[in-house]
Amino acid sequence: MSEKRILIASLLKPINDTRMYEKLGLSLSKLPQVQVHIAGFKAPPPSAAPSNVYFHPLFQFQRLSLRRAAAQVAYYKLLQELKPSLIIVCTHELLPASHLFCRLHTCRLLYDVQENYALNLTSQDNYLPLLRQLLAFGVSSMENSLARHVAHFLVAERSYLLELRFLKARYTLLENKYKPSAGYICPAVPVQLQEKPLRLLYSGTIARLYGIFDAIALAEKLHQLEPRTTLTIIGYCADRATYQQVLEQVQARPYIDMVGGDRLVPHERIVRSILESNVGLLPYQPHRSTFRCIPTKLYEYAAHALPMVVQHNPIWHTFLQQHQAGISIDFASPDAGRLLLQIRERQFYKPGVPSGVFWDSEEQKLMAVVKQHLPQIS
Structure with a gap:
């Protein structure tokens, strides 16, 4: 049986991001006949990664720059090169390119909803007021229009289940619980x-x-x-x-x-x-x-x-x-x-x-979702 490729991708999070690599990536690397590829912002790759985990530090740009828009091209080239069977998108900006690839190839799309992006944009002071409203409208429109093409949603916060209508019933709550490293020792209490x-x-x-x-x-x-x-x-x-x-x-x-x-x-x-x-x-x-x-x-x-x-x-x-x-x-x-x-x-x-x-409970839920969308994996 040939190996299936799973791509976990974020435009803004580094390739060594805790959720993308330590939780999603390392958990999925345990599946048989699977390669796990992680694409994200440029950062040092973890030194002790399993042999079936690969890193693609594609992105490096300022918050508002032309290079951020050009990053979509680099991402789509990676999709064409890897030809993944499953894409887990961790940033809304990568949804359109991922959806396009899935339409043209045999590939399933999962959306890991790590934030309520539209709410963050309108309520935080990272941009000028008018720009905040425009960006939030764009993000909300994108998520709502592409939601029907997403096979399943992974949701990082319980509160999003009430805030984000586009989730419908196709979601699994995967909270950001702690995944200990190999040397973890349960501390003495009290x-x-x-x-x-x-x-x-x-x-x-x-x-x-x-x-x-x-x-x-x-x-x-x-x-x-x-x-x-x-x-x-x-x-x-x-x-x-x-x-x-x-x-x-x-x-x-x-x-x-x-x-x-x-x-x-x-x-x-x-x-x-x-x-x-x-x-x-x-x-x-x-x-x-x-x-x-x-x-x-x-x-x-x-x-x-x-x-x-x-x-x-x-x-x-x-x-x-x-x-x-x-x-x-x-x-x-x-x-x-x-x-x-x-x-x-x-x-x-x-x-x-x-x-x-601890992450163990979330890992079990993640594995069940991925096996459902990669039926050849047992």
């Missing part, structure tokens, strides 16, 4: 921080909306109370102005360290920072584009029994209470003294590491 110096962590996308400046402000307050307190910021900042502001604030505070910032950071390096820290910060600013979502780092921190300080949100607060995983506060006006007392007095993760935060 966790107590009575005497230990606070090693705070902000990981992932560095952005104002995600509360980077609130994290720095809280770290400063806690450092004033306990001078041994440190903060590690690790991740990538796409906005240059924000990056410069963060850099200036970090340089003025020797107890804050930044890893990455103006460059992508491999996920294994982020995991190492989780292991080196004892309090994880989730200072997301209240916003309609993130309010009903579950941050990936919430699963990551819980898997490593890392106590969390989280912006108050009904969904996140329920999770913290259920698993005794952390403390909810208002990052806009934190009571640092009270927070410090709570951190020192509480025992975290007394019920144990939550079993529901």
Whole structure:
């Protein structure tokens, strides 16, 4: 039996992206007689990838540029070269080219819906107001018009099931749960921080909306109370102005360290920072584009029994209470003294590491969907 080729593609995510490679890619590489190809933004390929996983770093451009439009040509050339049997598109912009290829060849199309793109565009300040509305209209029109040609939808957030009408009943919820690496060891619980110096962590996308400046402000307050307190910021900042502001604030505070910032950071390096820290910060600013979502780092921190300080949100607060995983506060006006007392007095993760935060359950659902659309695979 000849090998079937599965292409996982994103215009904006790097080829070593956690969801594309570590979750979708590595899971599907376990199927017999399958090659997994990952196309995305230019980044260092993972060094320990299985022999049947291939990387195609096709894209490298600024957010608004002609090279972004030209990337469609490079992508379609890759489709013609690989002739995949199944395409998993992780960015809306690659839907038209993927649909065209599937019309002309024996190939199925899955759409991995990682964000509510139209809502993000209209509610966030990444573009000028008129441009935001035009881009959101274009994205929404594209998704709705091509939805009937998508064989199945993979959906990263439960909230999208209510927000995105084009999903209909052809979807499988694949939440961004944590997939441990081979060296993962289940941490000892409960966790107590009575005497230990606070090693705070902000990981992932560095952005104002995600509360980077609130994290720095809280770290400063806690450092004033306990001078041994440190903060590690690790991740990538796409906005240059924000990056410069963060850099200036970090340089003025020797107890804050930044890893990455103006460059992508491999996920294994982020995991190492989780292991080196004892309090994880989730200072997301209240916003309609993130309010009903579950941050990936919430699963990551819980898997490593890392106590969390989280912006108050009904969904996140329920999770913290259920698993005794952390403390909810208002990052806009934190009571640092009270927070410090709570951190020192509480025992975290007394019920144990939550079993529901791991990717295993999602992998089973993914395999079932892919086998359905690659019937020769057993």
